[in-house]
Amino acid sequence: MAFRGIGGWLDDRIGLEGVRRMAEEKTVPVHRHSPWYYFGGMTLFFFLVQVATGILLMLYYRPSSEEAYESVQFIVTQVPFGWLIRSIHSWSANLMVGAAFVHLFSVFFLKAYRRPRELTWLSGFVLLILALGFGFSGYLLPWNKLAYFATRVGTDIAGSVPLVGEFVLRFLRGGDHVTGGTLSRFYGWHVAILPAITVALLGLHLWLVQRHGMSVTPAEERKGGARRRMPFVPDFLLRDLFGWTIALAVLAALAALFPWELGEKADPFAPAPANIKPEWYFMFMFQTLKYVPGGEIVGIENEAIAILGFGAIGLLAFLVPFLDRGVVRVGRSPGFTIVGVAGILYIVLLTVLGYHSWVPAAAAAVLFLVPWLAGRGADSGREER
Amino acid sequence: MQEIRRSDTRQMPRRRFLDRLLGVSVVGLATAVVYPIVRYLSPPEVPEAASNRVLAAKVSELEQSPAKIFPFGSEAGILIRSPDGEYRAFAATCTHLECTVQFHEPSKRIWCACHNGWYDMNGRNVAGPPPKPLERYTVQVEGDEIFVSRS
Numbered sequence: 001m002a003f004r005g006i007g008g009w010l011d012d013r014i015g016l017e018g019v020r021r022m023a024e025e026k027t028v029p030v031h032r033h034s035p036w037y038y039f040g041g042m043t044l045f046f047f048l049v050q051v052a053t054g055i056l057l058m059l060y061y062r063p064s065s066e067e068a069y070e071s072v073q074f075i076v077t078q079v080p081f082g083w084l085i086r087s088i089h090s091w092s093a094n095l096m097v098g099a100a101f102v103h104l105f106s107v108f109f110l111k112a113y114r115r116p117r118e119l120t121w122l123s124g125f126v127l128l129i130l131a132l133g134f135g136f137s138g139y140l141l142p143w144n145k146l147a148y149f150a151t152r153v154g155t156d157i158a159g160s161v162p163l164v165g166e167f168v169l170r171f172l173r174g175g176d177h178v179t180g181g182t183l184s185r186f187y188g189w190h191v192a193i194l195p196a197i198t199v200a201l202l203g204l205h206l207w208l209v210q211r212h213g214m215s216v217t218p219a220e221e222r223k224g225g226a227r228r229r230m231p232f233v234p235d236f237l238l239r240d241l242f243g244w245t246i247a248l249a250v251l252a253a254l255a256a257l258f259p260w261e262l263g264e265k266a267d268p269f270a271p272a273p274a275n276i277k278p279e280w281y282f283m284f285m286f287q288t289l290k291y292v293p294g295g296e297i298v299g300i301e302n303e304a305i306a307i308l309g310f311g312a313i314g315l316l317a318f319l320v321p322f323l324d325r326g327v328v329r330v331g332r333s334p335g336f337t338i339v340g341v342a343g344i345l346y347i348v349l350l351t352v353l354g355y356h357s358w359v360p361a362a363a364a365a366v367l368f369l370v371p372w373l374a375g376r377g378a379d380s381g382r383e384e385r
Numbered sequence: 386m387q388e389i390r391r392s393d394t395r396q397m398p399r400r401r402f403l404d405r406l407l408g409v410s411v412v413g414l415a416t417a418v419v420y421p422i423v424r425y426l427s428p429p430e431v432p433e434a435a436s437n438r439v440l441a442a443k444v445s446e447l448e449q450s451p452a453k454i455f456p457f458g459s460e461a462g463i464l465i466r467s468p469d470g471e472y473r474a475f476a477a478t479c480t481h482l483e484c485t486v487q488f489h490e491p492s493k494r495i496w497c498a499c500h501n502g503w504y505d506m507n508g509r510n511v512a513g514p515p516p517k518p519l520e521r522y523t524v525q526v527e528g529d530e531i532f533v534s535r536s
Contacts, residue, residue, distance in 0.1 A: 056425055078429045081421035245414070252417075 022210070026232035029216045032378065035371035036106035037214055037236075038243050043103050045244045046096030047202070049251065050134075053089040054191065061141070063187035065180030068143035069265040076262060083259055090260035092251055093135055097281045100128050102367050108320070108340050111327045112215035118321035120208040123201050125318045130198050135279050137190040143183060148266030149276045151186075152178045157289065160304045161311075178268075218331040280360065284350035285310055344368070438534035441474060445529065452488030455533070461485050462522060462533060463495065467506055472526065474533040475508045475519035486519070495519070 011017050028037060060079055062071040075082035104124065107113060113121035140151045155178065159169030170176065174185040216227070230236050278286050292306045316323065326333035344364070351360040397405075439462075441455040447466045454477055455462050461477040465488055475495070477485045484499035494511070495504040502513035509518045525532045 056422065059426070060428075078431075080424040080427070080429065082425060084421055085425055248414075 023233045024231075026210070026213070027229040028214050028232055028236045029220070030228040030230050031216060031220050032375040033106075033110055033217055033220070034378070035375045036103075036110060038240065038371075039099050039103035039106060040209070041240045042243060042247055043096055043099040044202075044206075045247055046092045046099055046251075047198075049092040049248075050089065050096060051195075053085050053092065056085050057089060058191060063141070063184055065143060065183055065266075068141060068183060069262075072142045072262055076259075084255060087255035087259045088251060091254045091258075093138060094280065095247070095251060095254075097128075097131050097135060097279075098363075098367065100131055101281070102371075104128055105340060105344060105368075106371075107215075109337060110215065110217045111324070111333065111336075112217075113321040114215075114218075114324065114327045115321070117208070117212050117215055120205060120212065121321050122318065123205040123208065127198065127201055127205060129314075130194055130201070132281065134190060134194055134198075135281065137186040137194065139279055140183060140186045141190065142262060143266045144263035145266050145270070145273055146263050146276055148178065148268070149272045150278050151182065153276065153286075154278060154282070155182075157303075157307060160301060161307055162300055162304055165304075218327060222331060277354070280351060280355075283354040283360075284347045287350045287354035438532055440530055441524075441533040442531045443529050444526065444531060447472070447531070451490060454485065454487070457522070457533065463488065463519075464524070464531065464533065465495070465506065468493065472524045472531055473506065473508075474522040474524045475504075476522070477519075479515060480510065480517040480519065481513075481515045 007016065028034070057075065060071055060075045060082065062068060072086065076086055077083070107121065107124070136151075136154060140147045155169055155172045158172060159165045161168060172182075172185075173179075174181040220227070277283065288310075289303060289306055292302050295302050297305065320336070324333050324336050326335070348361050348364045352358060439455065439457055441457075441462065441464045442453045446453060447464065452463060452465045455464055457476070462474055463477040463486060464472060464474045466472055479486050479497040479499065479502055481497065481500055481502050484497050486495050486497045486502075486504065488494075489496035489503075493506060495506075495508070496502070497504075497513070497515065500514050502515040503511050504515065504519055505511045507518075508521050510516065522533045522535060525534070
């Protein structure tokens with residue numbers, strides 16, 4: 001009785017009844033592509049892990065070029081479980097970007113960006129860019145050699161864009177060079193500005209997902225008839241939580257067995273170490289630039305042309321809901337599917353070349369094949385029944 | 386019927402067994418997450434400054450002004466030259482609420498500005514809120530240098 005009283009009291013004020021009804025009515029379509037629905041939630045899970053561990057790291061981290069490295073060293077050597085928290089933060093960042101990429105490509109191939117979900121795609125795309133911004137800014141914070149030179153290279157690349165390059169470079173570095181000022185600036189972006197924008201945009205993204213429900217493929221739509229659906233609460237939610245538990249287990253195992261290295265303290269007057277490399281998700285662009293010969297065409301450096309090319313591809317991907325007219329008119333757009341596959345293959349190939357390792361290809365194969373096979377298996381099993 | 390009754394009375398039904406197993410797993414998982422976080426939140430012991438003896442001032446410095454605040458490890462200390470030329474050193478941390486005290490020359494007393502606490506030249510709390518005297522240090526003069534050590 002008391003519980004009902006409290007529930008009623010709260011309901012009068014914040015409308016819990018609406019939330020309860022929404023949870024009850026929400027369903028998830030069941031079909032051969034359903035496994036892809038889990039990757040958005042997976043990305044969200046890793047994001048929540050990032051928020052929690054990031055706040056914990058802020059309690060000991062000191063954002064200055066004199067103290068940053070030492071404070072991280074203190075975290076991983078002196079603070080109880082500090083090594084674990086820091087290692088989880090680094091690993092989860094990478095897994096989050098990985099899950100976001102799978103999420104993006106699955107939405108792309110399932111054509112879920114089509115009307116009325118254009119804004120969901122646009123907000124999701126910007127969220128991915130923000131995730132890359134988190135990665136780029138966070139990479140510098142331990143102030144080690146690798147990060148220091150990777151940031152010099154990364155900001156230098158951004159600076160080679162014609163017209164705006166000079167401004168962008170100074171804006172990113174907080175001056176002409178990568179210094180302690182850059183570190184303060186990256187820290188501000190990493191812990192305040194990016195989180196604020198991300199939370200607002202994530203709210204919009206999730207609200208849009210609730211508003212429109214899960215998308216089904218055009219082919220599935222054409223089948224017509226009654227579609228199999230699963231209640232979100234508890235059926236899908238429990239499956240989601242099961243996935244999160246596995247994700248946490250994988251994360252803990254990676255963080256404990258392969259603790260993230262700290263490296264050596266950055267020294268602006270020491271030569272760059274061999275093998276400086278960016279985070280893996282920048283590798284395909286970084287590697288592409290290695291193949292671009294020096295020189296210029298009509299007064300623009302070749303490198304700048306390659307960078308502008310990536311920018312143009314990004315812009316086209318961003319605008320895909322408005323470019324793909326075929327899927328709206330006739331319910332199919334194989335050209336876009338082929339371009340998407342080519343995109344994945346390009347990213348994987350260049351990453352493999354960048355690392356001289358097949359691990360990226362194997363990881364990509366597992367991430368894309370397992371959900372695909374799981375969906376097919378479940379589907380054929382159902383048809384037999 | 387008999388089957389069911391037996392499971393009711395002598396054995397745990399499978400459903401309840403699985404529920405308990407799940408409950409134990411969830412509690413285990415929560416513990417594995419919360420325990421490291423709680424430990425992480427409590428800061429590690431940072432070793433105290435190794436030096437128990439510091440060079441507080443030069444004799445010449447205390448000829449110009451009768452007192453000096455000097456660093457003693459990570460805390461401040463206060464060195465005073467009394468009117469009869471004797472050196473005295475105390476912890477400069479007020480025993481009330483940890484503000485740093487200063488020498489009040491007109492009254493020849495030690496004053497804490499935060500809450501108007503007063504100590505005499507021997508570090509005794511004589512007025513205001515301070516509950517205890519200031520910790521006293523040992524002073525040694527070696528030539529022109531004044532050393533302070535924890536006694």
